[in-house]
Each structure stands twice: as C-alpha cells, then as structure tokens.
Amino acid sequence: MSKSGTFCTISTRVQNRIEVKGSRFLALAWPVSTEAEAKSHWDGLSKKFSDATHICYAYRIGTGSEETSRTFDAGEPNFTAGKPILNAITSQELTNTLVAVVRWFGGTKLGKANLAKAYRMAAEGALRQADKIEKFITQKIVLQFEPDKFNLVQSLLQKYKAELLSKSFNTNCRIVALVPQTNLSTLKERLKEITAGKVVWE
Structure with missing residues (x-):
C-alpha cells in the first residue's frame, strides 16, 4: 500500500501468457503517465497481432479526484474483458498502468463468467511479474x-x-x-x- 502523497505503478513493460480451453491469452502491461501515452501503446497492437480475435484493454491513470480509467471489450460480451482487466489493476492498488490482453479464440466458447475470469487471470499474472515502484x-x-x-x-x-x-x-x-x-x-x-x-x- 502506498503512503499518503504517493502512488504505486509498475516499473517497466511485462507480459504473461495463459491458455483456457484452447483460447490463448497474451497480457501486456506498461507504466503510463497520460491517456495519450496509453493510446500510443494499444494503437499498434492490432497491426502487430493482426491474427488475434480480440484485443481488449484497461488503464488507470492519476489518483483521487484526478483519477481517470477506461475499459474496452473489443467485441467480447459487455463487462467480460475490459472490466476484469481494470479490476486486476485496482486490486493490486496500482495506477498509471495500462494492461492490454490479446485473445486468440480456440474454438470453444467459455461462457461469460469463465471469460471474465480468464481475462483477469491473464492481467493479474502480468502484473504479479512486474516490479512495483512508488512515486510522488x-x-x-x-x-x-x-x-x-x-x-x-x-x-x-x-x-x-x-x-x-x-x-x-x-x-x-x-x-x-x-x-x-x-x-x-x-x-x-x-x-x-x-x-x-x-x-x-x-
């Protein structure tokens, strides 16, 4: 937990891969300071992973009254991708953090509950690998x-x-x-x- 007057974020880019019933998930996490910086990271993902079925993301920037967050489900059922990714960020008390999760569909539908769980697991796995730093x-x-x-x-x-x-x-x-x-x-x-x-x- 960060002290008063400080916040926690990750120190550098990290990634994590999981597979659930044939679907592959690649989570990528970055430290970011602005929405423009977050956008610069996710903008290039569709080209880099052109064969992916979905590329979902969430970010949280700032603290207190100046906090901003955004989620994107990329065609997945509402609240089954972006929101679980954001929950992974907030559960570790992080901000100034972006996580994108790339999914390749494996042929078996997971159902909403398992789909949300898979996105959160992928994101949490990436964030657990990251070194955390405290900033003013x-x-x-x-x-x-x-x-x-x-x-x-x-x-x-x-x-x-x-x-x-x-x-x-x-x-x-x-x-x-x-x-x-x-x-x-x-x-x-x-x-x-x-x-x-x-x-x-x-």
Whole structure:
C-alpha cells in the first residue's frame, strides 16, 4: 500500500501468457503517465497481432479526484474483458498502468463468467511479474525570479525532490517544475525567504 502523497505503478513493460480451453491469452502491461501515452501503446497492437480475435484493454491513470480509467471489450460480451482487466489493476492498488490482453479464440466458447475470469487471470499474472515502484503525486509549478537567485532556487528544488522541466533567462529567470504535493507548502515558504519575497507564481 502506498503512503499518503504517493502512488504505486509498475516499473517497466511485462507480459504473461495463459491458455483456457484452447483460447490463448497474451497480457501486456506498461507504466503510463497520460491517456495519450496509453493510446500510443494499444494503437499498434492490432497491426502487430493482426491474427488475434480480440484485443481488449484497461488503464488507470492519476489518483483521487484526478483519477481517470477506461475499459474496452473489443467485441467480447459487455463487462467480460475490459472490466476484469481494470479490476486486476485496482486490486493490486496500482495506477498509471495500462494492461492490454490479446485473445486468440480456440474454438470453444467459455461462457461469460469463465471469460471474465480468464481475462483477469491473464492481467493479474502480468502484473504479479512486474516490479512495483512508488512515486510522488506531483503538481506543476511555474515561477519567475531574479536570475542571480537561480543556483539557490535550483538547490532548493532538489532538496524538496522537485523535477525541473524547463528554465529560461530574460529579465527574470522562469522555471517550470514538478513538485511533490506534500512538499509544496514548505517549498513556497522557503522560496519566498531566499528571494526576499521577489518570486512570482504564474
């Protein structure tokens, strides 16, 4: 279980194969940060597995009020594929995770209950193989300050585990960063101190 202010996801792509009454299932799981990233993974599957009968998927991204999830049954009976795959993700308390399951029909109908069980088993098997990592829930910040304070600000961002996304210098220095939500309040106070109040938040 993740601590407050963090979430768990998988560290890298994994896969798992099972066979049920002649039908073959291949589960593929990826860590993802956005819906666009998830789409980039599943978009290529129909071409790669052009002989498959169904390619179903589910993903869960974000946490709390910003959580997004989606399921896709790909022609299987409603709630027998995408939903069981999503249940496999949530049961392991994961987010920022996509799982696609490719099925090749083996000639024997499984029935709705067994079909849902097969999709969940395939997905769970893949996720069990994955290394789990804990990440901070972050918030993007944009701020400006006097250029001669850059080194101090950069050191402070590192201390509070912020990720610097971009920086630019003109009359002021402008930076964009991702900051762990649990550190944001303290970071704001410290930035105000080291810049003598001359920091502008956009």
